[in-house]
Amino acid sequence: MSQSPNTRNTNLAAIAGTLLATLLSCLAPQALAQEAPPPQEKGPAPKDAMLHALAVQYPNPYRAMEAAEVKAVLDRVLGYLEASTPAEVIDKRTGASLARLDKADPDAVLKPGDFRLTSYEWGVTYAGMLAAGAATGDTRYTDYTVRRHRLLSDLTRVYYPAVKADPVNAQAPIKSFLNPHALDDAGALCMSFLKAKQAGTKVDYGQMVDICGTFVTQKEYRLKDGTLARGGPDGKGGVKMRPLPDTLWLDDMFMGVPTIALLGKDTGNAKYHDDAVRQVLQFSQRMFNPKLGIYMHGYVEGMQDHPELHWARANGWAIMAMVEVLEVLPTTHKGYPAVVRQLRAHARGLASFQDKDGLWHQLIDRPDSYLETSASAIYTYAIARAVNRGYLDKEMYGPMANLAWNAVATKVNAKGEVEGTCVGTGMAFDPAFYYYRPVSVRAAHGYGPVLLAGAEIIEMNRKYKFGVNDSGFMYQGQR
Numbered sequence: 001m002s003q004s005p006n007t008r009n010t011n012l013a014a015i016a017g018t019l020l021a022t023l024l025s026c027l028a029p030q031a032l033a034q035e036a037p038p039p040q041e042k043g044p045a046p047k048d049a050m051l052h053a054l055a056v057q058y059p060n061p062y063r064a065m066e067a068a069e070v071k072a073v074l075d076r077v078l079g080y081l082e083a084s085t086p087a088e089v090i091d092k093r094t095g096a097s098l099a100r101l102d103k104a105d106p107d108a109v110l111k112p113g114d115f116r117l118t119s120y121e122w123g124v125t126y127a128g129m130l131a132a133g134a135a136t137g138d139t140r141y142t143d144y145t146v147r148r149h150r151l152l153s154d155l156t157r158v159y160y161p162a163v164k165a166d167p168v169n170a171q172a173p174i175k176s177f178l179n180p181h182a183l184d185d186a187g188a189l190c191m192s193f194l195k196a197k198q199a200g201t202k203v204d205y206g207q208m209v210d211i212c213g214t215f216v217t218q219k220e221y222r223l224k225d226g227t228l229a230r231g232g233p234d235g236k237g238g239v240k241m242r243p244l245p246d247t248l249w250l251d252d253m254f255m256g257v258p259t260i261a262l263l264g265k266d267t268g269n270a271k272y273h274d275d276a277v278r279q280v281l282q283f284s285q286r287m288f289n290p291k292l293g294i295y296m297h298g299y300v301e302g303m304q305d306h307p308e309l310h311w312a313r314a315n316g317w318a319i320m321a322m323v324e325v326l327e328v329l330p331t332t333h334k335g336y337p338a339v340v341r342q343l344r345a346h347a348r349g350l351a352s353f354q355d356k357d358g359l360w361h362q363l364i365d366r367p368d369s370y371l372e373t374s375a376s377a378i379y380t381y382a383i384a385r386a387v388n389r390g391y392l393d394k395e396m397y398g399p400m401a402n403l404a405w406n407a408v409a410t411k412v413n414a415k416g417e418v419e420g421t422c423v424g425t426g427m428a429f430d431p432a433f434y435y436y437r438p439v440s441v442r443a444a445h446g447y448g449p450v451l452l453a454g455a456e457i458i459e460m461n462r463k464y465k466f467g468v469n470d471s472g473f474m475y476q477g478q479r
Contacts, residue, residue: 060406064466067458073409074454080416084114106171118177121444123188128451135455149203183255186212194262227282246301254317258324265328277335293349298427307429310364316378323385358407373411373420377449380404384456395475405457418446
């Protein structure tokens with residue numbers, strides 16, 4: 001039965017309306033509200049009508065970087081580190097490469113490069129390379145870590161028996177790892193080994209994890225309540241002054257706690273998860289300032305007052321420790337909600353101190369101290385990871401993480417070096433110490449955090465859309 005022209009037109013209009021409604025429903029609501037509503041008044045517009053839309057000269061990009069842009073930054077870092085950190089053993093007398101090591105050779109050393117392959121900073125770098133490989137799909141990042149892990153595994157197999165038998169006199173290219181004296185020697189490296197192992201990397205990690213995991217969980221000094229500490233017995237009847245007996249360094253939340261948590265996943269033994277949670281909460285009870293939302297750097301057990309100096313990188317180690325613990329801590333663990341609450345409290349505090357251009361200051365709450373790159377990169381990573389895992393609101397913290405990344409990216413120079421990173425730093429009781437710490441492109445602390453930050457920003461911006469809405473940069477919905 002034929003339809004009248006009016007009926008056909010009505011049906012076509014209805015179909016068109018339905019298609020339009022469907023199309024609009026597929027678009028994020030924010031994508032349809034990118035400008036301020038038009039003025040309701042009629043007639044010529046006054047001179048101030050569009051001032052809100054004037055172009056702003058932001059010093060760093062005020063937008064979300066595309067994945068390819070982020071990767072270009074990471075590629076520069078990779079290129080520099082690949083060239084400047086050789087994975088090779090040489091004869092220290094002749095400089096000749098030793099392709100095979102079948103037995104311990106006292107003259108064998110790692111070929112010198114810009115950075116040490118067994119420092120705690122390089123444990124973070126190995127983890128950063130793994131994360132960058134996963135985020136970008138570029139196996140060159142993963143291979144960087146695998147090659148060096150394999151070299152360390154081979155050296156451990158050859159040299160550990162002699163070092164274990166005679167820790168004082170035995171020679172080894174990686175002796176600080178084979179005979180650790182502090183969490184710095186073992187914790188971050190162990191974290192990278194466990195991350196790689198749990199990702200299925202084909203390296204023999206057994207001996208290495210046993211050495212560093214045993215040190216972190218059984219040999220490092222602790223306070224009476226089990227909190228990891230420095231300034232314990234020196235083995236000669238005295239006490240190590242680091243800098244005083246029974247001293248907590250906030251850094252050690254990261255140097256030890258992620259490894260403890262990862263051992264829980266690796267072994268299936270819940271005691272490690274219990275210990276990791278206890279460490280986070282006991283460090284926080286002593287060192288977290290709930291009014292400011294940030295941590296002091298050092299604490300000395302038994303003192304009435306403690307130096308309230310809020311060093312940026314130490315705060316980075318703390319928030320990074322929490323996101324790493326939550327990555328492997330079962331959600332059913334009784335301590336899981338407490339760690340999430342502490343992470344959120346810290347993120348709120350950090351958000352309140354972010355500089356206008358995206359970075360954070362060397363002493364977080366003192367804006368006349370310099371802007372520091374490594375801490376800012378760690379915050380970028382930890383906050384973006386927390387957004388991706390749902391610990392933090394994407395609407396609040398996604399723009400903050402993007403702003404931070406865009407600032408961090410400007411600190412990677414054309415050669416791939418990371419600028420503006422504070423050198424290694426102990427704890428002190430006065431502000432001058434922190435204000436005047438030097439910065440250097442040879443400060444290894446910046447490289448791993450930049451890789452981690454870029455990788456997590458790629459993941460976050462792949463998952464969520466961020467863009468400008470009425471001049472402000474903000475969350476715009478799921479991808």
